[in-house]
Amino acid sequence: MTFLKEESYGTVKAFFLSSAVWFVIGPLIGFIDAVHLAAPDLLGNISWLVFGRTRPMHTGVVIFGFIGTALIGSAFYLVPTLLRTPLYSERMGKLSLWVWNLSIASGTITLSLGYSQGREYAEWVWPVDLGVLLTFLLVFYNLFRTAGGRQEKTLYVSVWYIFAALIYSFLIYFFGNAAWSPSYGAITGLPDAVLAWFYGHGVVGLFLTPLALALAYYIVPVVCRSPLYSHSLSLLGFWSILVIYTHIGTHHILQTPVPSWLKVLAITGSLGMIFPVMTVLINLWLTMRGRLGMIHADMGGKFVMAGLVWYLLTCLQGPLQSLPMVQRVTHLNNWVIAHAHMGVLGFSGTIALGGIYFILPRITGRPIFNRRWADIQYWLVLIGMAGFFMVLTAAGLIQGNGWQNGLAVYKILPEIHIYMILRASIGLLIVCGASLGLINIYLSLYGVRGKGDTSLDQQGKT
Ligand code: HEM
Numbered sequence: 001m002t003f004l005k006e007e008s009y010g011t012v013k014a015f016f017l018s019s020a021v022w023f024v025i026g027p028l029i030g031f032i033d034a035v036h037l038a039a040p041d042l043l044g045n046i047s048w049l050v051f052g053r054t055r056p057m058h059t060g061v062v063i064f065g066f067i068g069t070a071l072i073g074s075a076f077y078l079v080p081t082l083l084r085t086p087l088y089s090e091r092m093g094k095l096s097l098w099v100w101n102l103s104i105a106s107g108t109i110t111l112s113l114g115y116s117q118g119r120e121y122a123e124w125v126w127p128v129d130l131g132v133l134l135t136f137l138l139v140f141y142n143l144f145r146t147a148g149g150r151q152e153k154t155l156y157v158s159v160w161y162i163f164a165a166l167i168y169s170f171l172i173y174f175f176g177n178a179a180w181s182p183s184y185g186a187i188t189g190l191p192d193a194v195l196a197w198f199y200g201h202g203v204v205g206l207f208l209t210p211l212a213l214a215l216a217y218y219i220v221p222v223v224c225r226s227p228l229y230s231h232s233l234s235l236l237g238f239w240s241i242l243v244i245y246t247h248i249g250t251h252h253i254l255q256t257p258v259p260s261w262l263k264v265l266a267i268t269g270s271l272g273m274i275f276p277v278m279t280v281l282i283n284l285w286l287t288m289r290g291r292l293g294m295i296h297a298d299m300g301g302k303f304v305m306a307g308l309v310w311y312l313l314t315c316l317q318g319p320l321q322s323l324p325m326v327q328r329v330t331h332l333n334n335w336v337i338a339h340a341h342m343g344v345l346g347f348s349g350t351i352a353l354g355g356i357y358f359i360l361p362r363i364t365g366r367p368i369f370n371r372r373w374a375d376i377q378y379w380l381v382l383i384g385m386a387g388f389f390m391v392l393t394a395a396g397l398i399q400g401n402g403w404q405n406g407l408a409v410y411k412i413l414p415e416i417h418i419y420m421i422l423r424a425s426i427g428l429l430i431v432c433g434a435s436l437g438l439i440n441i442y443l444s445l446y447g448v449r450g451k452g453d454t455s456l457d458q459q460g461k462t
């Protein structure tokens with residue numbers, strides 16, 4: 001079977017190309033969502049395009065399709081490189097991508113047909129869930145066997161993050177999707193909501209975050225040509241995120257009658273998150289101290305740096321908005337949508353793009369096809385994300401304050417209409433950036449030799 005053929009770095013290449021395709025589709029569906037919110041009647045009543053269907057289609061594709069695919073693809077590069085051994089099976093790697101892509105595609109299509117499990121970020125129906133779970137198993141087995149034959153005995157922190165992410169992702173996906181009881185759902189009442197947010201929160205914190213940090217921990221020292229500032233600090237950050245992040249999902253449902261002890265645990269844990277986040281950021285910033293020019297000169301490094309700044313902002317905002325008095329204004333409005341885009345696109349999505357642009361030249365042996373296009377994509381994503389943040393935060397504050405003053409939800413809609421139009425327009429920048437990125441990544445993989453990025457020639461193959 002040609003699509004499963006053994007080829008050096010074939011798995012990484014296939015994952016990256018798939019991610020680039022999903023990066024066009026996901027934001028495009030997001031744009032349709034935004035059109036719904038800016039002009040609710042424009043798209044009429046086309047059943048497969050109603051908001052209730054396109055919204056989960058959007059989140060599923062961007063989280064799993066775009067970012068998840070790029071980050072798993074990067075893991076297929078990082079583990080063999082860091083452990084100085086070839087991947088156990090390229091064929092199994094490609095098989096895992098096929099199962100993954102088919103799951104995401106069928107999840108999206110079935111949602112458009114109206115089939116949903118009705119749990120946030122777990123909307124795909126159970127046969128799709130089985131595909132996702134199978135992928136996690138295949139990827140884990142492949143990388144675990146790779147680690148088994150390793151030449152390098154020391155496990156660098158990126159390897160820890162990758163294996164933890166795979167184990168946690170499998171578990172939270174299993175529980176969050178109620179995989180043992182597909183027709184009835186998990187449990188009933190409030191415990192079900194707690195479980196759902198243990199999952200929803202874990203998708204970003206235990207799937208995307210560790211995989212993105214694994215990349216940052218690898219790319220920053222390589223680009224700066226400087227050893228990591230502190231390995232002890234890196235492991236402290238690793239263990240503390242696992243201890244704290246796993247049980248704070250209840251901060252999503254503080255306004256419900258869940259037990260008080262659970263709320264207190266969630267809020268104190270959310271504040272405590274500053275510790276693991278700052279250990280990572282301080283460690284990486286001390287590694288790159290005095291070398292920011294080198295980061296800026298490297299396409300991958302540049303994306304990673306931007307992602308880390310978004311990480312800082314997201315994780316300063318996160319603890320703040322987990323305080324009940326703040327949530328009274330920010331909960332259930334566009335403030336949270338701003339935070340969500342900042343974390344998912346700004347932090348993990350931007351680092352995922354950094355991973356693609358950093359690794360591509362190293363696996364193809366030639367520079368990125370067009371460095372200038374990659375730069376344009378960088379700016380489109382950065383400006384788009386900053387625009388999202390400002391517009392949605394402003395809209396959220398207007399909503400929250402209006403509600404506090406007793407105004408009904410519908411009364412405030414005219415006031416935020418302009419923000420919805422702005423959001424849809426800004427979103428187009430991201431869609432354009434993603435389309436340019438797809439062409440660039442495709443040509444970097446299969447086109448003629450590019451002239452743009454000479455950083456690889458300067459740095460050697462690491
Ligand atoms: C890869 C890029 C993107 C990522 C990772 C992303 C991620 C997300 C996430 C996680 C949510 C759920 C937010 C929540 O429930 O709190 C969401 C919702 C949404 N996104 Fe995106 N998004 C991206 C690009 C876009 C683009 C380009 C647009 C177009 C304008 C867009 C428009 C929307 C809209 C309208 C919603 C629903 C908001 C609501 O329910 O009020 N997104 N997105």
Ligand code: HEM
Binds near residue numbers: 316317322344
């Ligand atoms: C210090 C770390 C963080 C804390 C304490 C935190 C806290 C929170 C809180 C309290 C909410 C719920 C807000 C509400 O509904 O009123 C929330 C929502 C959200 N957070 Fe974070 N956050 C953190 C980091 C992140 C990161 C790194 C990401 C992405 C990788 C992220 C993605 C999201 C998303 C997607 C939502 C929206 C969920 C939804 O309602 O659909 N967060 N966060």
